[in-house]
Amino acid sequence: MSVLETNLSELLNKPKLTLAGLRGARRILLRRRDDEDLVLTTAARAEQDQEVMGATSRMFVEMMRTPEGRTLVLEVLPGAFPWVCYLPAHDVREFSVELVEALGAAAELDNTAAVAQLITEWRHTAEVHADPELYAALTTDHGEDYGPVPEPGAAA
Missing domain, CATH: 3.40.1620 (YefM-like fold)
Structure with missing residues (x-):
């Protein structure tokens, strides 16, 4: 481009x-x-981009309705998102479903922010799985519970 x-x-x-x-x-x-x-x-190009994004998203949503389509999406994910190799298989499946659903919703809303956020969140999850020390630190129960965490900005 x-x-x-x-x-x-x-x-x-x-x-x-x-x-x-x-x-x-x-x-x-x-x-x-x-x-x-x-x-x-230009407005025409922006409209074309939106039309292409919408069509692509609708195609993926329809593909995911079939077993063959789900298999194909799982096969191509590592090429599109190389970091999925660090995710457990059940997380890769969950990511594929969430991604397709988010793409379909984004096309309807004409807003891709949620898709970008979803990809970022899953990329960070893969980063945790890729680092054994970080994974252990985040998944080990240290037996200490400091109680509920206050909302950001709330008085302690």
Whole structure:
């Protein structure tokens, strides 16, 4: 995918020249000094991206309705997410189901934040399984219970 990178100030100072970059690039990445970078694209391209994401998600959801589809998804997961090799087999199956469900919901909501969060959480789970010391520290019962943990920001 072709992405043109420039500073936000270029867009502000030379808008026609900067926007002309969308003729040759699918997106313009606008770098900002003191805030999160922005991505600029045309409405038509954004709509195409959403249509493709929705179609792909619906396909995966339908595939998971069949035993062959579930098997295929499990076979391709290590290629798409190499870190799944550290997960126990039952966790790989659970990840595949949760991922497909989240993709289907994200397409309906036009919001992929939950999918990104799910992938991050499972990646971190794989990191724990990949490190025997960390796994032992997190799964060993030390016999000490310090009681309920207060909500973040709540007075202790």
